[in-house]
Amino acid sequence: MAQGGREVALEVFCWEKDHLLLLDQSKLPLEVDYIACCSHHDVAEAIREMRVRGAPAIGVAAAFGIALAAFKYSPESKDSLEDFLFEAAKVLKETRPTAVNLVWALERMLEVYQKRLKEKPLDEVRTGLLEAARQILADQKARDDKIASFGATLIPEKANILTYCNTGALATGGLGTALGVIVRAHEEGKRVHVYVPETRPVLQGARLTVWELREKGIPFTLITDNMAGYLFSRGEIDLVIVGADRIAANGDFANKIGTYSLAVLAFHHQRPFYVAAPVSTFDLGIASGEDIPIEMRNPDEVRMIQGTPITDSQCPVLNPAFDVTPHELVSGFITEKGVIKPPFESLASFLENPF
Amino acid sequence: MAQGGREVALEVFCWEKDHLLLLDQSKLPLEVDYIACCSHHDVAEAIREMRVRGAPAIGVAAAFGIALAAFKYSPESKDSLEDFLFEAAKVLKETRPTAVNLVWALERMLEVYQKRLKEKPLDEVRTGLLEAARQILADQKARDDKIASFGATLIPEKANILTYCNTGALATGGLGTALGVIVRAHEEGKRVHVYVPETRPVLQGARLTVWELREKGIPFTLITDNMAGYLFSRGEIDLVIVGADRIAANGDFANKIGTYSLAVLAFHHQRPFYVAAPVSTFDLGIASGEDIPIEMRNPDEVRMIQGTPITDSQCPVLNPAFDVTPHELVSGFITEKGVIKPPFESLASFLENPF
Numbered sequence: 001m002a003q004g005g006r007e008v009a010l011e012v013f014c015w016e017k018d019h020l021l022l023l024d025q026s027k028l029p030l031e032v033d034y035i036a037c038c039s040h041h042d043v044a045e046a047i048r049e050m051r052v053r054g055a056p057a058i059g060v061a062a063a064f065g066i067a068l069a070a071f072k073y074s075p076e077s078k079d080s081l082e083d084f085l086f087e088a089a090k091v092l093k094e095t096r097p098t099a100v101n102l103v104w105a106l107e108r109m110l111e112v113y114q115k116r117l118k119e120k121p122l123d124e125v126r127t128g129l130l131e132a133a134r135q136i137l138a139d140q141k142a143r144d145d146k147i148a149s150f151g152a153t154l155i156p157e158k159a160n161i162l163t164y165c166n167t168g169a170l171a172t173g174g175l176g177t178a179l180g181v182i183v184r185a186h187e188e189g190k191r192v193h194v195y196v197p198e199t200r201p202v203l204q205g206a207r208l209t210v211w212e213l214r215e216k217g218i219p220f221t222l223i224t225d226n227m228a229g230y231l232f233s234r235g236e237i238d239l240v241i242v243g244a245d246r247i248a249a250n251g252d253f254a255n256k257i258g259t260y261s262l263a264v265l266a267f268h269h270q271r272p273f274y275v276a277a278p279v280s281t282f283d284l285g286i287a288s289g290e291d292i293p294i295e296m297r298n299p300d301e302v303r304m305i306q307g308t309p310i311t312d313s314q315c316p317v318l319n320p321a322f323d324v325t326p327h328e329l330v331s332g333f334i335t336e337k338g339v340i341k342p343p344f345e346s347l348a349s350f351l352e353n354p355f
Numbered sequence: 356m357a358q359g360g361r362e363v364a365l366e367v368f369c370w371e372k373d374h375l376l377l378l379d380q381s382k383l384p385l386e387v388d389y390i391a392c393c394s395h396h397d398v399a400e401a402i403r404e405m406r407v408r409g410a411p412a413i414g415v416a417a418a419f420g421i422a423l424a425a426f427k428y429s430p431e432s433k434d435s436l437e438d439f440l441f442e443a444a445k446v447l448k449e450t451r452p453t454a455v456n457l458v459w460a461l462e463r464m465l466e467v468y469q470k471r472l473k474e475k476p477l478d479e480v481r482t483g484l485l486e487a488a489r490q491i492l493a494d495q496k497a498r499d500d501k502i503a504s505f506g507a508t509l510i511p512e513k514a515n516i517l518t519y520c521n522t523g524a525l526a527t528g529g530l531g532t533a534l535g536v537i538v539r540a541h542e543e544g545k546r547v548h549v550y551v552p553e554t555r556p557v558l559q560g561a562r563l564t565v566w567e568l569r570e571k572g573i574p575f576t577l578i579t580d581n582m583a584g585y586l587f588s589r590g591e592i593d594l595v596i597v598g599a600d601r602i603a604a605n606g607d608f609a610n611k612i613g614t615y616s617l618a619v620l621a622f623h624h625q626r627p628f629y630v631a632a633p634v635s636t637f638d639l640g641i642a643s644g645e646d647i648p649i650e651m652r653n654p655d656e657v658r659m660i661q662g663t664p665i666t667d668s669q670c671p672v673l674n675p676a677f678d679v680t681p682h683e684l685v686s687g688f689i690t691e692k693g694v695i696k697p698p699f700e701s702l703a704s705f706l707e708n709p710f
Binding site for chain 1: 671
């Protein structure tokens with residue numbers, strides 16, 4: 001599978017009999033490799049180490065993690081299957097605190113178990129949970145497709161687009177969110193060009209987005225994160241489109257560290273700033289961005305780049321994985337239910353009753 | 356010398372008999388090494404490859420380059436000494452187009468030659484030019500000292516300061532410009548803390564500024580360049596202070612790529628944004644930032660980090676070494692003649708007649 005052509009290589013999740021093959025994104029683009037996950041612990045580790053990343057993809061991975069737990073469960077265990085599944089969900093939930101799709105996917109899996117599978121024999125629970133995980137992935141692909149079509153209407157001909165991090169096939173298992181919109185605009189013949197910030201510390205832009213854009217034949221230019229201002233000041237950016245890891249009820253949203261700086265630059269230069277994300281990214285239980293927990297990651301991600309030290313090993317470091325952009329800087333949310341433009345007072349009612 | 360203690364290690368320029376030992380900043384902080392420059396060509400190469408960098412230090416290096424040319428000149432040459440020196444100045448001037456201190460230092464060296472040494476024997480020209488280069492370095496140290504004292508008056512107690520790139524001893528051969536101000540505030544007991552962006556692509560922040568701050572015992576935190584917005588949004592930055600490579604007559608200025616984004620963030624969050632630079636950085640012959648030439652550097656600086664590839668070797672890349680920040684975003688210029696606050700209409704008259 002790892003030796004396969006481009007279509008196969010871009011498949012993030014492959015189920016084989018009783019285990020999950022997961023594309024190891026930490027090695028891309030220099031190496032295309034899959035890791036075998038035989039338990040929910042393997043999936044949890046892959047999420048923590050960012051071998052799978054991107055808010056929707058983390059949700060899908062976690063869903064497969066619950067299915068794996070059922071396959072792993074032994075009828076001789078002293079724990080009940082239900083306890084075992086809930087414990088697995090807890091382990092998976094604690095891997096990364098910011099993205100809300102993870103919680104959403106786990107809740108959906110447990111709901112499927114409790115409502116439809118609880119009284120069934122183990123074999124049926126296993127296939128039922130596997131089917132539910134596959135459905136979450138299929139739904140994500142369908143959502144990506146709708147996000148792409150709604151979003152592409154916002155992209156002008158020959159637009160120079162600034163995106164950020166990786167929000168493509170690798171981030172969702174489908175077409176992608178923000179990058180999916182760009183791909184659709186390209187497919188529609190809009191002759192877009194994409195500026196790709198490398199996205200330190202983990203370099204998802206330089207490693208993953210560059211790879212996906214080249215596979216799709218979309219023209220792009222890689223920059224370091226600090227070059228975005230230079231491009232804005234020269235009128236080289238027509239619009240910005242990014243993904244999101246969690247969106248609060250007022251429209252404030254968390255996304256990869258560095259997103260906020262791009263939003264301020266877009267605002268300062270009066271350029272549109274769009275956020276593309278499935279409805280599962282909205283957390284209406286959270287009033288504003290202040291309440292979104294921000295994950296702090298290992299300082300070595302900053303001290304080293306792909307394993308090469310760039311400073312001394314004891315250097316004091318800050319390494320927040322995300323920042324929060326206030327809704328005032330957002331020109332619109334692109335969801336599978338349509339585009340939501342400001343003001344965002346009625347986000348909740350839109351999500352329930354889109355036009 | 357390379358084995359010496361901290362004081363010696365921080366000496367950027369060491370003259371030995373007939374050649375210059377130059378601290379190789381491209382290897383810091385993992386290795387402290389000096390390279391021997393035996394001709395102006397060696398100095399030009401060191402400047403091009405950023406083994407010596409920082410606008411004032413480039414000026415000093417170029418001045419020593421002219422002295423080296425005189426030492427290298429053979430009386431049997433078919434070229435006159437004057438032609439040889441002017442040719443050397445041309446070679447040195449073409450190394451990097453943005454910093455104006457380079458041009459200023461070369462013009463000063465040629466003026467010394469023409470006004471005071473032209474008719475003298477070769478030996479006296481050599482010692483005269485060496486003396487002039489040493490004087491430029493000594494003057495820079497004196498200027499740094501004054502910049503530091505003027506600038507420190509602007510730093511509040513317990514300030515959290517965001518700086519950028521490296522503007523310390525390594526960038527000038529003296530105390531530094533922006534970093535010199537921070538060092539002076541620290542010496543005055545102001546208990547400052549410094550946020551240091553790594554400064555991609557060449558990582559002067561992570562490699563050089565971190566090293567200097569640790570040597571001086573000043574508390575700091577290393578961040579990636581895209582984390583500055585996060586800090587501003589949380590009220591963690593009290594002020595920004597950066598250096599400059601060229602300042603136009605209206606106050607627009609060029610500095611390391613990424614400076615402009617920090618200026619926009621400071622403006623958006625209503626935080627002071629200061630520029631510390633010697634008067635030799637002002638280019639009053641240039642009306643505005645639009646006329647400052649921006650050096651485009653090797654794309655491999657972006658594609659690789661310290662020699663490690665982060666993306667594929669053919670990836671399309673933009674790599675401007677500098678950006679231009681408009682004067683509207685500047686709270687003040689800290690020079691050896693005092694602090695210039697807005698409006699900057701009378702920059703020229705201030706530089707000639709400071710208070």
